[in-house]
Amino acid sequence: MAATYREFTGLNLPATEQEILAKWTEQQAFEKSVSLREGATPFVFYEGPPSANGMPGIHHVISRTLKDLVCRYKTMKGFQVKRKGGWDTHGLPIELGVEKELGITKEDIGKKISIEEYNQKCREAVLRYKDKWDDITRKMGYWVDLNDPYITFKNEYIETLWWLLSELYKKGLLYESVSIQPYSPAAGTGLSSHELNQPGTYKDVKDTSVVAMFKTVKDEKTGFLYNALGQDNTSDEVFFMAWTTTPWTLPSNLGLTVGGNIDYVLVKTFNPYTHLPVNVVLASALLGKYFKPEGENGDFGGYTAETKLLPWTVLTTFKGKDIEGASYEQLLPFEANSFEDSIQYSTENAKPFRILVDSFVTTEDGTGIVHTAPDFGADDFKVGTKYGIGYFTHVNKYDKREKLVLVDLEGKFVNGLGEFSNRFVKNYKDDKAYADVNVDISVKLKKENRAFKVEKYEHSYPHCWRTDKPVLYYPLSAWFIKTTAIKDRMVQLNKTINWKPASTGEGRFGNWLENMVDWNLSRSRFWGTPLPVWQTEDGREEVCIGSIEELNAGIRKASEVLGGDVNKNYLHEGILDLHKPYVDEIILVSPSGKPMKRVPDLIDVWFDSGAMPYAQWHFPFENKETFKQSFPADFIAEGVDQTRGWFYTLHAIACLVFDSVAYKTVVSNGLVLDKNGNKMSKRLGNVVNPFETIEKFGADATRWYLITNASPWDNLKFDLDGIKEVQRKFFGTLYNTYQFFALYANVDGFSFQEKYIPLEERPEIDRWILSSLNTLVKTVTGSMDDYEPTQAGRAVEDFVDEHLSNWYVRLCRRRFWKGEYSGDKISAYQTLYECLETVVRLVAPISPFFSDAVFRNLNAITNRFPGVESVHHTDFPVANEKAIDESLEERMQLAQDASSLILSLRKKVNIKVRQPLQKVLIPALNPKMKEQLEKVEDLVKAEVNVKEVEYLNPDNTFISKKIKPNFVALGKKLGPKMKAVSTALSQFSQEDIARLEKEGQYNLSIDGESVILQITEVEISSEDIPGWTVANKGSLTVALDVTVTPQLEAEGNAREFVNRIQKIRKESGFELTDRIEVIVTAANGMKESISQFKEYICAEILADKLEIVAELSDGIEIEVNDVLLKAIVSKKG
């Protein structure tokens, strides 16, 4: 006999995977999958670089499965898919990790440890877990090229970043400006949001809060307020009331912000402190906070200092937008914040002291009017910038380091603020004698009739996690990329990107683009890409370096021009490492001959990763051609949390520098949650270890589970039981189907040597499964092309389980072990083989191991793919349209439904399937249906063990029918009359239905109007057959003749007997082909049954002798339909 198909010894996915992995390594399967496509159209994929300073988690497995399956699929579709790996190696997480490890803080860097040493530690830390990552990459079957990855800390990589930055600089898109950042005066440093999110930084504190009164200026905008004051008003002053918990910011006030659609009121009343008559403006929703209802329209004339109840009356109501642009007087004018000397000096054309409108205003607290100091609040800064009310921050073009913020970096007021000058705004020095300047400001306002309410207010406020002192939001200088300049273009290009799911692109990403702000690149850390900008001391001259060569030229030039020791360590070889501290030692020279130093900033690590399309190839310094062919990407995929991270930075840089998208399709996968829907975190201890999972259940089962359980973009509740189910149900079934095939193919020596039997010569069921298979290929291809792997996987699951295993194989079993090796049997083998071979190619992208194992086993014998080592080197199956026969698939569905119904009827009357029954009755509603049923009649009969099928013609009066409206058709036609018609139809008699069927239409009278019903507008189905047991599903009805005649009973006995003997054969461990001899005692009716069907029985059990005797002293006791027998079964020969 020829070589045999390898049979598995059990379904052990992890073991199979080990074996396949070894083969892949040995045969360089991945490399070949790429090289075999040399010259083919490239499919460009970008690998988002992971940071290898942490352990890989299960959430990495899902996005990498997604990436891998798309790349494998595209390879099989004939593209060449190169996958260059990469590592993200800069950034705060790495630095914090190192700090923790060394037990130091940011301040210690440069003091306790040199920057050089520190960065060396970071460099060592970044690839700490690279081995683990390589390991998981291998074990999960992720094909990516890790031999030549891009690494973001490499000089070549950084050089490309510099080039990009210099391109931006040349276009005027890189600029220095001021932004409001959390700042700790006590520690003298800015804080990252990460630091601000440390536990315990937000504390409840009691601060002095004040409702300040800003006196309006009478002009066009405010005129209507003054007009509303009334004749009897004893005051002609109108005040805007604004509330703050940080009175120290009041001297810096430059605007008041209101909500455009919020209702405001002008209220006539008295100042509760000075008892002077005043008119104040606040949000109407907040009246209750300051005025008692009893005081409304109270006694104004009788009000004195002693009156407790404040009288008040609303003079007019208006919207916030009605006072947009209104002016008011500066609240606390001093020398240092005077308009002429300070504000205008700080900001050209500033227009301060106006009413602004913005959506962040609410009426939950305060007055509905927000005191706006652009220096000390991000929202304030934003709205202030929008309206151009100016800043105190002074960035002088020619002396940019001079700042004129009213509070200095130590947290104290500057000079020129009268009695508040040089006082700390909070007690930063732990001064025991500290007098709260906020209280003093409030007192001053009270005295000046400029405060309406002063009270202690408890709220949550961020504190510096190192000093425990409150944080200030403070303007600090930073470098920005002017992304807003090309916002429209970015929005426009985004519309050409295929987002999966689309909502992320339109919604989350689209909105993000709409509300884009300039990209703050600056980071004041140590381990990262340095900003390549050098400036002269006075800031008047600066240069942005775009390459190492340019820098080295600058180094030499500076040395020549400036002389002395300048750059002496870099003259010989140039710069060797583009990191701190080396770059900071470089002095360049300006055109006017002045020394220039590098600005201290590093850049956002997201720029590193967003620049990978260029930097991974060291473009434009090398690989120009390679770059051209691999930009933009056809496909990228990462977690949805990257939407505003990597997806954004890729898009931004591509738009800015190349006016192009960076990727054509992007799939954003959701999060992996634990089985209870909680985010996995080390703290909760619910993290799933991917190594253990893969070792235990196998990568294939894990991958299959991750992909088919939910759409990749939905969050996934990860549950190990789900993987077990996948293993058992999908892989178990596929495995069994293969084992079944191998078992018999080995017996018969089938190796696909015979010529391919044309479809038309194959039996109905073969043509059906092949039609189904080709439909499946179409479905899967469509889903995969649409980046819907979940649907692809589910479709295959359904096919393997319902069609292939539980219908085709089950119904065809006999064909494989009965009869000669010819004709029908070969057809069966060829059919099943084709199904298996096609299915493993379909699932190869998702479950690359098991599919390859089965493929290799099959191809080893048949060599249908000559010389092909792996399923991953084959082409993806292409549907054969000619094999698809919809009508065939439809009638097989009919057969399955009919069988299911008949089995259900058998169950109802408790007649087991081995007991043959005589007849089923099926009403055929139309000739087409009858024709369809007739073609599958034999299958149904065999499946449910019934001898004949009888059809009832539509015009019989035997069965009763039911009628219901075809809602889709009738709804459109009738509209509101639908209900009445529906009721009328439900009252139809059998005669009415018959008349409608006969005449094809029916005249109904609804509310006096006549409605003509067409036959096509109703659905008629059979309901019942009097005297028969019936069941129905949809339009299919079956009735079963449940009479068991003696003849049928005898046959049932015989079948039951066969079953018992087969069990004995199996238990005795006989081979499938062993011939046997049987001696049996049979009493009562059993003797007749057995002798009558002796021939049938012998054929079934492969017996050469079946002897019935009266007595047996030994033998196995068997029970056939409640009759006890004894039997001796012996192997012949």
Added chain:
RNA sequence: AGAUCCGUAGCUCAGCCUGGUUAGAGCACUACACUGAUAAUGUAGGGGUCAGCAGUUCAAAUCUGCUCGGGUCUACCA
């Protein structure tokens, strides 16, 4: 605070785009059956205010609005 996704059986998910009258499947549970591949499978059973409210419509799980609950991102140094 804003944006976005999600909410259907005890659990995991279909169905929603394109509205149609008994809302499905698998898992789990129970009983019976089938099996000369099966770790399967079939049949039957229990299990649902389709998160809630309002609207549009003859008709809403499906379309619209609001509310609630959960997740994520952003809110100026990942």
